[in-house]
Amino acid sequence: MGKKILMICGDFCEDYETMVPFQALQAVGHTVHAVCPDKKAGDVIATAIHDFEGHQTYSEKRGHNFALNASFADVRAADYDALVIPGGRGPEYLRMNDVVVAMVRHFFDTDKPVAAICHGAQLLAGARVLEGVYVPPILLAVPRSNWLAGATPTSRSTPRSLTAISSRRRRGPHILPGSRSSWPFSARGSRTDPLSPATAQAESR
Template identity: 70%
Template sequence: MAKVLIITGDFVEDYENMVPFQALLAMGHEVDAVCPDKVAGDSIATSIHDFEGDQTYTEKRGHNFVLNASFADINVADYDALYLPGGRAPEYLRLNAKVIAMIQHFANTDKPIASVCHGPQMLTAAGVLKGKKVSAYPACQPEIEMAGAEYVKLPMDGAITDGQLVTAPAWPAHPAMLKQFVALL
């Protein structure tokens, strides 16, 4: 079984954080969820994004998610794979130099990475997408292309694998994304 790191933060998308966390645990993988400046036992606030027929998703307050590892204590070399959920958290997590270095470690050592929705914003900031085929929430298309990747428009329940990278547009893609991610583990 694999040891998977999740880098997350306040106002991460609730489903995109909790569902893969629980699913990977249920499959027998070891999963550590961390957030900069927080320790095991601290909570992060989540948000729920839904598709209700408006021009963009709607946002509501979600649950509190309890972290099970301390950001400052982890060593990325101890992990087999990385998962980056979406929501609002990637907007500020990508500004953290240690987060960027962690992402670059996984990409440079060719370890599996999965990311959904706005999570690829962290991948663009880390400069690890050049030449890749990548999906994400449609609003992320311009920055994915500026990062030198090919944006792949998928149905909301679709996912794509390019090498060791699995990406998807939003939480309805969990079955496809997790199936592809687990195949890489």
């Protein structure tokens, strides 16, 4: 049975990391509500395309306009089964929004699945949900931000392991680790069963 998933977006979230999970999760039967602070259903956010073209960091180009399908003011985090946070520029300013931070904390406080893609982990750090939490090595995109937020890198399963699934954007059809048709309601990604080091390393490539 499909679940109800909240996707918190912001202007210049990464194009692929926004559009592909939004479409793919719906394709396998979930309901996804994409929202952005101060915007309503039918409004759009601008996306950015990040790519690696031989420089020391990624390039950034204008992407598409992504249409939101729900109004931020009407959203209650308690009504959703899981959370998706696209990467890109959006999380940089979303982490300063108190309402967004409270929503993110709700999903951690209630042990609901969270998928933070690439720089989406900045929002987790800004929400202070990583303090004292052991994170698997798949959180490779912004590790220093995670450590400064109090997270501890580990390759072992512990009772304080992260419930979130995080990934760098990748080529090909895969969207998120464990996402095939069952994410975020598979057996993987519980507090006591994070991704194994081998799986995390392989899926971060």
